Amino acid sequence: MTQQSIYLDYAATTPVDPRVARSLIRYLTQRGQFGNPSSSTHAFGRNAARAVETARERVAALLGADTDEIIWTSGATEANNLALRGVMHAYARKGRHLITAKTEHKAVLDVCRQLEREGCTVTWLDPEPDGLFSLQQLAAVLRPDTVLVSLMHVNNETGVSQDLNTLGTLIHSHGALLHVDAAQSAGKLPLDLRILPVDLLSVSAHKLYGPKGIGALYARRRPTRVRLEPLLYGGGQERGLRAGTLPVHQIVAMGKACEIALAEMGIEQTRIRKWRDWLWHGLRDLEGVELNGHPKPEHHSPNILNLSFSGIAAEALLHALPEIALATGSACNSAHHEPSHVLRAMGHDLMRMRSAIRFSLGRFTTAEEIEYTIDAVAATVIRLRALSPMWEASPGGLKQHPEHPVDWAAPSNMV
Ligand SMILES: *Cc1c(COP(=O)(O)O)cnc(C)c1O
Secondary structure, X not given: OOOOOXXXXXXXXXXXXXXXXXXXHHHOOOOOOOOOOOOOOOHHHHHHHHHHHHHHXXXXXXXXXXXXHEEEEOOHHXXXXXXXXXXXXXXXXXXXEEEEEOOOOHHHHHHHHHHHHOOOEEEEEOOOOOOOOOHHHHXXXXXXXXXXXXXXXXXXXXXXXXXHHHHXXXXXXXXXEEEEEOOOOOOOOOOOOOOOOOOEEEEEHHHOXXXXXXXXXXXXXXXXXXXXXXXXXXXXXXXXXXOOOOOHHHHHHHHHHHHHHHHHHHHHHHHHHHHHXXXXXXXXXXXXXXXXXXXXXXXXXXXXXXXXXXXXXXXXXXXXXXXEXXXXXXXXXXXXXXXXXXXXXXXXXXXXXXXXXXXXXXXXXXXXXXHXXXXXXXXXXXXXXXXXXXXXXXXXXXXXOOOOOOOOOOOOOOO
């Protein structure tokens, strides 16, 4: 294997699908559809506008939304900013209380911290050790002046997947709105906003085989319209909610990526889940391996596996495996070498946080890559532990004793 030849960091970003790349380049040059979709006086503009609307239909179809509920943004970060800031400013007369969780992505946490500085009150929920939120705890903090609750669907570090239906029903019964950061679940898990009690939802193209720099915010319009204060003012695009000339090539590409995801989700996720379960079953029998996630498969996304290898610093393991692209926590945390705020909020100890590795699989992951990864990680864990004073200090004491049995099915067919 050559350096960095195995990519297991799909939760950080995905490569653009070649079918998506082919659609993107048709909207750039003079021979393509390069027009400004706001130019309604000529065919160049009208053709570009049509391409944007087709893409909007595809994003809406993936989410079970109507086209007028989709607002283009530069990604999930901007969608989160627009949802949180947009709602808290538009509903300031109803109240200034907002609920979120300590396990959210920085693109929600930092917006909430800024809203606190601007006078909002934020309640920060802790999950249970399995990553789920307790309905009792949520019910206890909902107040008459709670405007919005923001909770992610699938956690980007652990893969824990929340039950949006029960959370949303509770939140609505208290008269508050629910925003969901679905950057990790859109295109991977079924989402149907016709049924789900969700008012706002953020998606990002580069997590689903589209390009970086494009995403969307879903904002419910029926039966009642969610009001939003824009972040950007200008040419009145997106019904005045997000000004700026639409990046047609990126929008078309996101539409194509969503169309492919909708058509192939079932087969693709079955395959990815099989490789992921194979990886888990290949590594779980090493001593001192702990799953950072939910033991039940229905509360865990099929593509993420976060494991702690007792006695080994995650950086040391990654350093010893340069041919496999893996992450310690999220891309944002690994840049700062901070222990994961997500694992900390789940109540895990420092050793478990410092030894956590995230494996995230995707469309182009192969059986051979998983086979190689199991062998290489297992051999490296054993070799590093032989050198580790932390491991020797507690002989046998680090063997895994999970509080809850992990009941992911053993993969039936390993190749
Ligand atoms: C990647 C990610 C984001 C940021 O999305 P961008 O499109 O890169 O801004 C936000 N939330 C979650 C959960 C993510 O995984």
